[in-house]
Amino acid sequence: MGMAPTAHVLLSRHLVANPANDGWVNRDRLVLSNGHASALLYSLLHISGYNLSIDDLKGFRQLGSKTPGHPESFKTEGVEVTTGPLGQGIANGVGLAMAQANLAATYNKEGFPLFSNKTYVFCGDGCLQEGVAAEAASLAGHLQLGNLIVLYDDNQITIDGSIANSFTEDVGKRFEAYGWNVLSVGDADQDIQAIDAAITSAKASTKPTLIKLRTIIGYGSARQGTHGVHGSPLVADDIAQLKVSAGFNSKDSFAVPEAVYEQYKTAFRQRGEKANRSWDASFQEYAAKHKDEHQELTRRIAGQLPPNWEQLLPVYAAGDAAVGGRKYSEVILNALAPSLPELFGGSADLTSSNYTRVKNAEDFQAPSTGLGSYRGKYIRYGVREHAMGAIMNGISAYGLFIPFAGTFLNFVSYAAGAIRLSALSGHQVIWVATHEPWGRRSHSSTDRDRRLC
Known part of the structure; x- marks a missing residue:
């Protein structure tokens, strides 16, 4: 409930998407990294015109429903990525922003801004405590991804209680050190204009932006501001007084005023449909002037x-000399890359060991660094294996890409959370995992040591 005003401002005034064409390639992306707040996202999708009915909302957290309790991209239209483990969505957002930047640099022409979408991420205190989020945010700042906007629900509460118990750093200063633009809204429960101004400013930034939104968890509830409202259902009396204070009949359930549907039809759906039609017409003109790019x-x-x-x-023939598997991987990448521009990959600081860099490849870098450009197809992930996996997701x-990346097989374990979400979501990502010493053991080990290993 604390993030509802921000969500309303974002969808009604800024986010561009078309519920009638969920796969429109230039739609803005919205990722809910704090996926336990999925009831908010499901409600937004319903009133915005996506294929999610009142009955679907009633099936919240029920087996087989479209509202399973964490956003799942393969279950629900309008859900961009599957989230659950905190922090994954922030890294997914970095990957979505990187994809857009590469496509824009590659295919946008004068008069044809085919790829111009923004990526918005909702996150909470828990997301920003996870290491994967820190890894990804660090890389996003280095890459100067101005198309990425993270909306931070700064409510000071996690499951165990106040963040004073474990999380007292200055998050804003940390993100400034990463190279981000940091904005703050002091009363995001009520100050609609300040939220709107912050998002407007973030959209104009040439750096990724973190908007700190001070909210009260469970705003309006008798238990607001406490961890007791974090994941437990509200009691009947509390629900009743909340409805009355919001102007609803306390006895009505799953009731949406027609005026809400009409407002979102005008403020969101019609805007998105118009933008989609304009894009389709532009793409047809693009075909006449840039035939090869259009076909590709x-x-x-x-x-x-x-x-x-x-x-x-x-x-290869059976009698050919044997070489390492990573070398065969390099040969295959070099054979395919010139004809498959969708290959987009790199390494976690092990380029010379994994052989993942295609010959004469350009690095994917912010142009201002002089190290490459956003047209580049080789990603320098640095020593960030977990973020690398989640960014690939x-x-x-985003679509249009086949991401790949390399590290030592032992370090793939660092990315287990991202790999599980790859499998759950059916993402086509390729790991090049090398250098696993399967047969190695210490000759000085005792029998007990060997048993433990």
């Missing part, structure tokens, strides 16, 4: 590989 984009949007791509693969979720 059409294929990538459809998720199709080039015809006869298999013929690009190298062929975001790149895959």
Whole structure:
């Protein structure tokens, strides 16, 4: 409830998407990193016109429903990524922003801003305590991803109680050190204009933006501001007084005034439908002026590989000299990359060991650094294996890409949370995992040591 005013401002005034065409490629992306707050997202999707009915809302947290209690991209239209483990959504958002930046640098032409969408991420205190979020935010700041806006529900509460128990750092200063633009709204429970102004300012930034929104968890509840309202249902009396204070009949359940539907039809759906139609017309004009790029984009949007791509693969005979698997991986990448621009990958600071860099590849970097450009297809992830996995999930979720990345197999374990979400979501991501010493053991170990290993 504390983030409801922010969510309302974002959808009614800023976010551009079309519920009638959930797959429109240039839609703004909205990621709910603090996925336990999914009731808010489901409610927004319903009143915004997505394929989510009142009955679906009544099935909240029920097996097989479209509202399972954490956002799942394969269950519910309008959900961009599957979230659950905190912090994953922030890293997914970095991947979505990287995907947009690369497509814009590659395909946008004068008069044709085909890829211009923003990525918005909702997160809470728990997300910002997770290491994967720190890794991803650090990389986003380095990459100067001005198309990324993170809305931080700064309510000072986690499951165990006040964050004073464990989380007393200055989050704003940390993100400023990462290279982010940091904005604050002091009363995000009521100050609609301040929320609107902050989002407007963030959209104009050339750096990623963190908007700190001071809220009260469970705003309006008798238990507001306490961890008791974090994940437990409100009692009947509390629900009744909340409805009355908000102008509803205390006895009505799952009741949405027609005026709300009408407002979102005008303020959100019609805006998105108009933007989608304008984009479609522009893409048709693009076809006449940039035929090759149009054909390539059409294929990538459809998720199709080039015809006869298999013929690009190298062929080996049984008698050929054996080489390491990572070397074969490099040979295959170099054979495919020129014809598969959707390959977008890198390494966690092990480029020379994993052999993941295609010959003559340009690095994906902010142009101002002089280290590459956003057209680049090679990502320098740094020593950030967990973020690398979660960012790949975001790149895959955007569409049009096949992300890949390399590290030592032992370090893949650092990214277990992201890998599980890859599998749950059906993301097409490729890990190049090398250097696992399967047969190694210490000759000086005791029998007991060996048993423990």
